[in-house]
Amino acid sequence: MNSIYFTEEHQAFRESLKDFLQKEVVPHIxxxxxxxxxxxxxxxKFGEMGYFGLAYPEAYGGLDLDxxxxxxxxxxxxxxxxSGFAAAMWAHSYLAMTHLNAEGDERIKQDYLIPSIAGKKIGALCISEPFGGSDVAGMRTNAVKKGDKYIINGSKTFxxxxxxxxxxxxxxxxxxxxxxxxxxxxLTDTSLKGISAVKLDKLGWRASDTAEIAFDNVEIPAENLMGEEGKGFPYIMQHFALERLIMxxxxxxxxxxxxxxxxDYMSHREAFGKKISKFQALRHTLVEHATEVEHCKVFNYAAVARLDKGEYVVKEATMAKLKSTKVADEAIYSCLQMLGGYGYMEEYPLARLFRDSRLGPIGGGTSEILKEILGKMIIDNQNYEPAVK
Known part of the structure; x- marks a missing residue:
């Protein structure tokens, strides 16, 4: 436990969550x-335990915790x-629900945020497009206002x-x-006429459902516009800091x-008459990865602490995702190698972890896009400002 950021209450929460996951989730994975x-x-069950409401106001059933x-x-x-199960949970709670809380009016919060916190409604955030990917500004999906409705046409993917x-x-x-x-x-209900979703077949994150979605003349009430018209891009950019820190x-x-x-595996596995944890080549490789991961964790915690105080940490969050996802991939690659043939077997966790981790440098903005953003901030002195609702 890092006492700089975590209290005894935090640690009690961690132990309770571990117990819940082992009893209620692991048997079904x-x-x-x-x-x-x-x-x-x-x-x-997640809703009943309050896990979807950790960061949300008590007025809507949340716990309003740090x-x-x-x-x-x-x-x-x-x-x-x-990681697929994890993604389904955090994408609901911290992608879709973040927009409900930040840009939704009182009606939307009553009708969608409250049941989302309770786990009775599931949300998805639809930004990426088949021809756009990380190019948010280049999206083609459009919404045309006609009277008291908007007509939406286009498609989203991933x-x-x-x-x-x-x-x-x-x-x-x-x-x-x-x-x-x-x-x-x-905001739109998924049951509306003109919406169709096709499940995508992925390398990893197998438990989560990832879809390509088409919108064909979908009519939604004008009141389902969230925030102000034309402010979508800064809203999205503002929340990207949280998404990148999550990643x-x-x-x-x-x-x-x-x-x-x-x-743990190395402490039990023997080769040439001794535990493989005693082989210098393996030890040195492992501690290098442990050092890199610890560096990332310390940096990530510092960025979270600033975000929790209301600071706009888009640069730090971008750096955090860029570095941490690379470090994780490299560590997991080496760890799989250290298990030898067992690392390649599905009954051991490293094979799945290896596949699941590969999405890290892609989702939520590819590493290449993040480098471009950081280049603009560090080299070109470009500043990104938070949206003002």
Missing amino acids: EKWEKTGTIERFIWE LFYTVIFLEELQKIKS ITNGVYADYYIIAAKTNPELGNKGISIF AINAHARGEYAIDYTI
């Missing part, structure tokens, strides 16, 4: 990984042999919870000629999990 479907009952409870939530979810979801938070262009200043954010925390946690598992 293998089934969900094979079927690619997480059953609805677990969402409601962000280090969220850190614990994310870290422990990375240690149960399914959407976590895209099939499970009861509602979507959608980014669409209301004024295409204005570029990124013409993007707005909308960074996930990365250092799975790297740490891989290292801890490998140390």
